[in-house]
Amino acid sequence: xxxxxxxxxxxxxxxxxxxxxxxMGVAAISIVLFGSTARAQGxxxxxxxxxxxxxxxxxxxxxxxxxxxxxxQDTELGTGSASGRQLYVQAxxxxxxxxxxxxxxxxxxxxxxxxxxxxWIITGRMPLEVPSQQAMRKNPIFSTTQAKEIAQYVASxxxxxxxxxxxxxxxxxxxxxxxxxNLAHGGELFRLNCSTCHSLTxxxxxxxxxxxxxxxxxxxxxxxxxxxRTGPGNMPRFSIAxxxxxxxxxxxxxxxxxxxPQDRGGFNLxxxxxxxxxFIGIVVGVGLLMLAAFWIGDRA
Ligand code: HEC
Ligand code: HEC
Numbered sequence: 001x002x003x004x005x006x007x008x009x010x011x012x013x014x015x016x017x018x019x020x021x022x023x024m025g026v027a028a029i030s031i032v033l034f035g036s037t038a039r040a041q042g043x044x045x046x047x048x049x050x051x052x053x054x055x056x057x058x059x060x061x062x063x064x065x066x067x068x069x070x071x072x073q074d075t076e077l078g079t080g081s082a083s084g085r086q087l088y089v090q091a092x093x094x095x096x097x098x099x100x101x102x103x104x105x106x107x108x109x110x111x112x113x114x115x116x117x118x119x120w121i122i123t124g125r126m127p128l129e130v131p132s133q134q135a136m137r138k139n140p141i142f143s144t145t146q147a148k149e150i151a152q153y154v155a156s157x158x159x160x161x162x163x164x165x166x167x168x169x170x171x172x173x174x175x176x177x178x179x180x181x182n183l184a185h186g187g188e189l190f191r192l193n194c195s196t197c198h199s200l201t202x203x204x205x206x207x208x209x210x211x212x213x214x215x216x217x218x219x220x221x222x223x224x225x226x227x228x229r230t231g232p233g234n235m236p237r238f239s240i241a242x243x244x245x246x247x248x249x250x251x252x253x254x255x256x257x258x259x260x261p262q263d264r265g266g267f268n269l270x271x272x273x274x275x276x277x278x279f280i281g282i283v284v285g286v287g288l289l290m291l292a293a294f295w296i297g298d299r300a
Contacts (some may be wrong), residue, residue, distance in 0.1 A: 016294050023287040084153030087146055091127045100157050105131075109154050112230075113169025117151035121225035123219075134211055134233055137218065148172060170229040176221040178253045182245075186254030189247055194240065194255075202259050207234060217259045221252045 004049030028253060089098065095106035106128070112196040118272050124138035142150065191200065197213035199205045204215035211234040218226065228248055231237025243251070 016290070020287055020294070021291040023283060023290070033283050081149050081153065084149035084151075085147075087142065087150050088153050095128065099160075100154050101159070110155070110157050110159055111166045111168055114151035114155040115170040115226045115234070116149075116230040117154045118147050118172045119145070119223060119230055119232060121147035121150060123223055125232075127198060130141045137214060170226075172230075173222065176225055176252065178221065178248065178249055178256070181249040181252055181253035183250070184258055185247075186250030186252070188256075189243065189251050190254050190258075193243070194251070197235070202255055209234075214261075215259075216255050219255070219259075221256065224252045224255055 024295060079082055079182055084175050088100075092100075092109075095103060096109050097103050097106075102110075120135070122144055124140040125135040127141070128135055140147070155171065157166075159166055190202075192201075197205060197207060198216055199213075202216040203274035204213050213235070219227070225248055227235065227239050228251070229241065
């Protein structure tokens, strides 16, 4: 190569280095932006993460099939244990009434079904301490066994004068088996049915009317299943026709996966998914390749 050509190549290299640096800059900015969307939406950082997959084995094993809340009879309930009654009277009756008929301070619980009552206790929402627009998740004061006893007691209550027994909403599901659950399908269903409120990363988000869809990070599979079937607060409830038991397991598996991802080294890129990762991979990769190519070309 004639010596006079060298300065020209060096100049060209300098000219090309600029676009390459630009590309790298865009990559860096995307990492910062995508990385922080997840964090900006997150609110549950102060909440302790619950154990991911252990679900206390239920004493009864109903499929969550009865979500219409109109015709279901839980044959294993109907009596309600003495300790369930005692706990209810101590912790709940002052607001919800001795027969759970409701009062000026709190809604009726008759006919809700054991899953709903269980959900509100194990997520710490009840007993309510400070009345607010929306009962918040906090550390539960009852064990899961106590919660179940209260829930079964409440589900056993009848309305005086009502002919027949009051139709109950869904009952507490049995052990939740995620071994056959399909992660990819769960992701699809989550993006379709849940992400508008809970955000794509399940970190929660504000709803337009002042309500708040919480982060799903601390939720156990049982809590997610109960929320899907009973629709707490402003959340819609999903019937078995809308989401089958298999769909439910798929969604739970996906939620547990994105809220407790296993990052095997490297940046998590906000856990937004393969599109972002591919995009950043291409931008960074192509940027590096361009730099390498110019460096080699310069030496030749
Ligand atoms: C200080 C009063 C108070 C106490 C004590 C209390 N609650 Fe509540 N409860 C409320 C209020 C108010 C609401 C409605 C809040 C909301 O929708 O966010 C509510 C809502 C609920 C709901 C949801 C009702 C529905 O229609 O979806 C359940 C279930 C429930 N409470 C169960 C219980 C149980 C079980 C206990 C006892 C362990 C209890 N509550 C103790 C005031 C109370
Ligand atoms: C229309 C908005 C909306 C949609 C859609 C929605 N949710 Fe919710 N979700 C809420 C709100 C609001 C709450 C809080 C209810 C309350 O505490 O009053 C909630 C609460 C929950 C909770 C309890 C969180 C906790 O620990 O406090 C879980 C779990 C949950 N949702 C899962 C789901 C899943 C899974 C889907 C999709 C199948 C879904 N939600 C769809 C609005 C929504």
